[in-house]
Amino acid sequence: QSALTQPASVSGSPGQSITISCTGTSSDVGSYNLVSWYQQHPGKAPKLMIYEGSKRPSGVSNRFSGSKSGNTASLTISGLQAEDEADYYCCSYAGSRVVFGGGTKLTVL
Amino acid sequence: EVQLLESGGGLVQPGGSLRLSCAASGFTFGSYAMSWVRQAPGKGLEWVSAISGSGGSTYYADSVKGRFTISRDNSKNTLYLQMNSLRAEDTAVYYCATEVGSTVTAQFDYWGQGTLVTVSS
Numbered sequence: 313q314s315a316l317t318q319p320a321s322v323s324g325s326p327g328q329s330i331t332i333s334c335t336g337t338s339s340d341v342g343s344y345n346l347v348s349w350y351q352q353h354p355g356k357a358p359k360l361m362i363y364e365g366s367k368r369p370s371g372v373s374n375r376f377s378g379s380k381s382g383n384t385a386s387l388t389i390s391g392l393q394a395e396d397e398a399d400y401y402c403c404s405y406a407g408s409r410v411v412f413g414g415g416t417k418l419t420v421l
Numbered sequence: 422e423v424q425l426l427e428s429g430g431g432l433v434q435p436g437g438s439l440r441l442s443c444a445a446s447g448f449t450f451g452s453y454a455m456s457w458v459r460q461a462p463g464k465g466l467e468w469v470s471a472i473s474g475s476g477g478s479t480y481y482a483d484s485v486k487g488r489f490t491i492s493r494d495n496s497k498n499t500l501y502l503q504m505n506s507l508r509a510e511d512t513a514v515y516y517c518a519t520e521v522g523s524t525v526t527a528q529f530d531y532w533g534q535g536t537l538v539t540v541s542s
Contacts, residue, residue: 358458363530
């Protein structure tokens with residue numbers, strides 16, 4: 313059960329936009345519109361930011377958006393703020409199993 | 422308010438067993454699938470196991486299949502993870518998480534604070 317592939321780190325300045333990619337296969341990301349994204353601050357539980365590829369839960373800023381093309385999903389954060397600095401994980405349903413990405417550390421410069 | 426409270430973690434020797442519990446409140450527990458997700462120290466998230474809202478369907482990661490058993494008691498609003506034949510690589514914080522619906526779809530909208538399991542001699 314290979315993990316989804318994410319960049320280890322990304323960075324951006326306040327106000328800028330960044331995109332985190334999440335590459336899977338035709339057995340997971342490519343087969344289902346069931347990609348979710350989680351934000352995790354140090355020592356805290358993960359928080360759902362995007363579900364079903366592009367939907368935002370109530371209370372999540374519209375600065376966060378999700379998309380998918382083929383076997384790759386993406387999370388875009390616009391208007392970067394200091395509090396966005398955290399680890400981000402993608403996750404996909406894969407038919408009777410679930411697979412996470414390795415995580416991306418976002419640094420706000 | 423949705424609350425998930427894990428318990429049962431601790432120090433156990435290799436080959437030992439442990440049962441984790443996740444007490445849920447603030448929602449209709451039996452209407453939602455649940456999962457266990459773990460995070461080894463300094464590492465990323467790893468899905469461990471999932472169960473449908475009715476308890477009729479269960480799923481496991483290859484790394485725990487045959488050693489861990491997920492179950493739920495909808496009358497007690499509680500999720501369980503029975504962990505046997507524990508290995509050092511099972512050392513992690515274990516989170517329980519709710520799905521957005523009654524079936525397993527990997528969309529986890531609520532998470533507990535986690536319970537630490539340490540497997541060491």
